[in-house]
Amino acid sequence: MKKNILYIMYSCVFVGICLIPSVLMPFISTDSTTEKRKLSEIPKIKTEDGRFNTGFFSEFETYFSEHFALRPQLVTADGYIKSGLFRTSPDDDVITGKDGWLYYGDTLNDFLNIETLSARGINNIKNNLEIINDYCNENNVKFVFTIAPNKNSVYPEYMPTRYVPADDTGNYERLSGTFGENFPFCDMKEVILSTESNIPLYHKEDTHWNNLGAYTGHKAIMNMLGKESCPEGNWTVRNDRKGDLAEMIYPTAKADDTQVYSDYEYNYDYSGRFRGLDDMSIKTSCDGKTGNLLMYRDSYGEAILPFMAECFGKAEFSRIVPYRLDNIGGENADTLIIEIVERNIPDLQKYAPVMPAPVVNSLDIKNLKVCQDITINQEESGNYIHIFGELGDEFFISDNVGIFVTINGITYRAFNAFEDQLLSRSGESSDNGFSLYVPVENSTNTKNITVISINENGTAVSSQ
Numbered sequence: 001m002k003k004n005i006l007y008i009m010y011s012c013v014f015v016g017i018c019l020i021p022s023v024l025m026p027f028i029s030t031d032s033t034t035e036k037r038k039l040s041e042i043p044k045i046k047t048e049d050g051r052f053n054t055g056f057f058s059e060f061e062t063y064f065s066e067h068f069a070l071r072p073q074l075v076t077a078d079g080y081i082k083s084g085l086f087r088t089s090p091d092d093d094v095i096t097g098k099d100g101w102l103y104y105g106d107t108l109n110d111f112l113n114i115e116t117l118s119a120r121g122i123n124n125i126k127n128n129l130e131i132i133n134d135y136c137n138e139n140n141v142k143f144v145f146t147i148a149p150n151k152n153s154v155y156p157e158y159m160p161t162r163y164v165p166a167d168d169t170g171n172y173e174r175l176s177g178t179f180g181e182n183f184p185f186c187d188m189k190e191v192i193l194s195t196e197s198n199i200p201l202y203h204k205e206d207t208h209w210n211n212l213g214a215y216t217g218h219k220a221i222m223n224m225l226g227k228e229s230c231p232e233g234n235w236t237v238r239n240d241r242k243g244d245l246a247e248m249i250y251p252t253a254k255a256d257d258t259q260v261y262s263d264y265e266y267n268y269d270y271s272g273r274f275r276g277l278d279d280m281s282i283k284t285s286c287d288g289k290t291g292n293l294l295m296y297r298d299s300y301g302e303a304i305l306p307f308m309a310e311c312f313g314k315a316e317f318s319r320i321v322p323y324r325l326d327n328i329g330g331e332n333a334d335t336l337i338i339e340i341v342e343r344n345i346p347d348l349q350k351y352a353p354v355m356p357a358p359v360v361n362s363l364d365i366k367n368l369k370v371c372q373d374i375t376i377n378q379e380e381s382g383n384y385i386h387i388f389g390e391l392g393d394e395f396f397i398s399d400n401v402g403i404f405v406t407i408n409g410i411t412y413r414a415f416n417a418f419e420d421q422l423l424s425r426s427g428e429s430s431d432n433g434f435s436l437y438v439p440v441e442n443s444t445n446t447k448n449i450t451v452i453s454i455n456e457n458g459t460a461v462s463s464q
Helices: 002-023 056-067 071-085 105-112 119-138 171-176 188-193 211-225 244-249 301-309 342-349
Strands: 094-096 102-104 142-148 235-241 257-262 269-271 281-285 292-296 314-318 335-341 367-370 374-381 384-391 401-407 410-414 433-439 449-455 459-462
Touching: 094 105, 094 244, 102 105, 102 244, 105 342, 119 142, 119 171, 119 335, 119 342, 142 171, 142 188, 142 211, 142 342, 171 342, 188 211, 211 257, 211 301, 281 301, 292 301, 301 314, 301 335, 335 342, 374 449, 384 401, 384 449, 401 433, 410 433
Parallel strands: 142 335, 292 314, 292 335, 367 459
Antiparallel strands: 094 102, 235 257, 269 281, 281 314, 374 384, 384 433, 401 410, 401 449, 449 459
16 A cells, blocks of 8 residues: 555656656746747647648647746756766757867767768869959959868867767868969868967867957967968956857757957947847947958858958958959959858859859860750859859769850859859758859850860860
8 A cells, every 4th residue: 555655646646747847837937038949839729711720739848848937947956967977969960079069060070081072072172262263363353262270170189089080081181282382272170270379269168269260360360461460468367258159959058168368459339230249240440450351151250350351441251152252352352251160061062153154265165065964054143144053974974074055155163162052952062063154245145155264275066
């Protein structure tokens, strides 16, 4: 009898504990700011046309899982238990490392040197960056391209020992190895790794570099541009930051990650509306400084923005893709910086920059064959006709080919870029894409288009 009573009491306590999140749900709501994302809304039983919502139960399950009482606290407890006892993460997007270090899950393939780009993909990106560099030279614009290294490329010692990199070369090293001496590449990985600092240059619980790491990168870029960098000031360290990775698995934990602050007083101002450093476009001005900067950046550009803004009379920091490069030169930007994080290197063979396609006077063709395995699309895009598509494998005689498009007797150099969204293949990747923007005045008749690929030996394949 006593055992039965104990079993009943145990069951009641267990069920009671399980019911607490549901019972308290009307009184304790989950804060979406803590979750750092928009939470689902309570589903409706009927649709707008009055019919029964067949997805009601699955939608309600999602709603309940995101709104039950004490959810952030329970998620935080789960995160500490799994990371502390089992050295694992409750979220696939976060890797729990040693000594409390956290890493972004999307960087794992780069760390392991697996699922890397093909040789053709690497050469495609090299060709695209060379087209941008040539365009900048023609318009008297200084250009610097740089790659912000993943955190586990700089601090691999804190990664879990179960992750062993393959004996291969990663995308960063393979791409940087294709650049000639005259290409304006700022090797940020070498810069960061060669910097002696008692303070880590990346956050312990965040994806990104800290202010000191960003300043280190800023100095390297300004050195390549031949310009004076922002004054350093005196650095102080405070444990007052909540990292983006910690937010994901410890949502209610206090902000105790390290940030480094400079006491330098900035003089630049924001131009126009400014809401935050994650704005798609941010414009600044700085009295007493010269030069007009256009910097395309990602989230790594947030910490570096104040240093760059302090060094130019005018600056625009953009996250807009595709890059808009037809507004550089002349009275517009005289300096172009493109920064991208290591894990996003494959994106450089997507989405051709918006700029007039370079005109080519002649092609050095030694052997020519015809292949009609090609997809060609075109659409109006402002002052341009955007021509894009995909070539069959026969067009790629080798892993390094240039792609040229002839319209109305004029031949243009195309980007080796795959427009996945415009081709209704969003999220897919391909090494066979091409894309270019032809000024409208040069494309009155775009029905007769010839696409030619040429490798380094002059062997060519034409669509006609």
